[in-house]
Amino acid sequence: MVVVMQERASEDQIEKVVAHLVELGLDVHRSTGVSRTVLGAVGDDRRLDPALVEIMDGVSEVLRVTEPYKLASRAFKPEGTVVTLDDVRIGGDEVIVMAGPCSAETEEQVNGAAAAVKRAGAKILRGGAFKPRSSPYSFQGLGEAGLRLLRAAANQHDLKLVSEVMDVSQIPVIEKYCDMFQVGARNMQNFTLLRELGRTRKPVLLKRGISATIEEWLLSAEYVLAGGNTQVILCERGIRTFESYTRNTLDISAIPVVKKLSHLPIIVDPSHGTGRRDKVAPMARAAVAAGADGLIIEVHCDPDHALSDGAQSMFPAQFDRLMAELRIIAPAIGRSICLEPVLRRGWSA
Numbered sequence: 001m002v003v004v005m006q007e008r009a010s011e012d013q014i015e016k017v018v019a020h021l022v023e024l025g026l027d028v029h030r031s032t033g034v035s036r037t038v039l040g041a042v043g044d045d046r047r048l049d050p051a052l053v054e055i056m057d058g059v060s061e062v063l064r065v066t067e068p069y070k071l072a073s074r075a076f077k078p079e080g081t082v083v084t085l086d087d088v089r090i091g092g093d094e095v096i097v098m099a100g101p102c103s104a105e106t107e108e109q110v111n112g113a114a115a116a117v118k119r120a121g122a123k124i125l126r127g128g129a130f131k132p133r134s135s136p137y138s139f140q141g142l143g144e145a146g147l148r149l150l151r152a153a154a155n156q157h158d159l160k161l162v163s164e165v166m167d168v169s170q171i172p173v174i175e176k177y178c179d180m181f182q183v184g185a186r187n188m189q190n191f192t193l194l195r196e197l198g199r200t201r202k203p204v205l206l207k208r209g210i211s212a213t214i215e216e217w218l219l220s221a222e223y224v225l226a227g228g229n230t231q232v233i234l235c236e237r238g239i240r241t242f243e244s245y246t247r248n249t250l251d252i253s254a255i256p257v258v259k260k261l262s263h264l265p266i267i268v269d270p271s272h273g274t275g276r277r278d279k280v281a282p283m284a285r286a287a288v289a290a291g292a293d294g295l296i297i298e299v300h301c302d303p304d305h306a307l308s309d310g311a312q313s314m315f316p317a318q319f320d321r322l323m324a325e326l327r328i329i330a331p332a333i334g335r336s337i338c339l340e341p342v343l344r345r346g347w348s349a
Helices: 011-023 050-054 107-120 144-156 168-177 191-198 214-226 254-261 270-274 277-289 316-332
Strands: 002-005 027-032 037-042 059-063 083-085 088-090 094-100 124-126 160-164 180-183 204-207 232-236 266-268 294-298
Touching: 002 011, 011 027, 011 037, 011 050, 027 214, 050 059, 088 094, 094 107, 094 316, 107 124, 107 144, 107 316, 124 144, 124 294, 144 160, 144 168, 160 168, 168 180, 168 191, 180 191, 191 214, 204 214, 214 232, 214 254, 232 254, 254 266, 266 277, 270 277, 270 294, 277 294, 277 316
Parallel strands: 094 124, 094 294, 124 160, 160 180, 180 204, 204 232, 232 266, 266 294
Antiparallel strands: 002 037, 002 059, 027 037, 083 088
């Protein structure tokens, strides 16, 4: 149930409605927009009489949310959510780019990648320390040592840091080093992990599962939102289809669909979406044109010798060129992207 307050509803009127809903055993989530406040009431609403709520002072209307996801729905929050990390705003007018290596390997490798993506205009460093690999014999990441390398590089180059959390036990150590948690595709329906992340207050980047529908994806976001963490960012990273030429099938159509259904910002991962370095740039351009709020891209200074995902990692020069191209596309749809001068280094690479 969603309770829409009147534009000039007082704080006292809002609190009385909240108290009434809580008294009925409902969890109340408040969203205060530019002009009015919306209250989302979640739980067993059999005791709730919408007519009695609607006549309370300051109430404009009471609506039932028909979608199974309540707090992620646009009915609960008509205006888009903007997730803020100091001066970085994800979901605003600027398209935010997160970039860096698939995983931290060495100090030189991490620092080189961070310097390269910063020069090109990225605002957030991405990098893994705990790596969920299909094979138990593949490189599994450096753990906390990798987080230390990533944090040092992010600090040196004035970047925010996002890294993947795979298990509830990893939350404290990742929270210590990172500005944002990433939930990978394999953990999109790890509801125990999502519930615990709902109790944190750092942003959560939630990737779509490899076979997940959009509704299932939004329901996973609902777990985090229901815990009280309103800073959720969705990430389309490709789904599994019968096509085998690319690693996954990147679902660009998910961007406008999500924009219609939900207020949460959505970014796109063309690296995992295609698994091929030569396909990353065209899909990144398409994602921005389709309205994505950001991109997360793998960049490595020596991808041919990377310990993980080298085939889908861009060379720094390729990333430079992509960022320049995105600066042409973004204004065409009323957006902006990092406008600082960029060093163009060997575009032919």
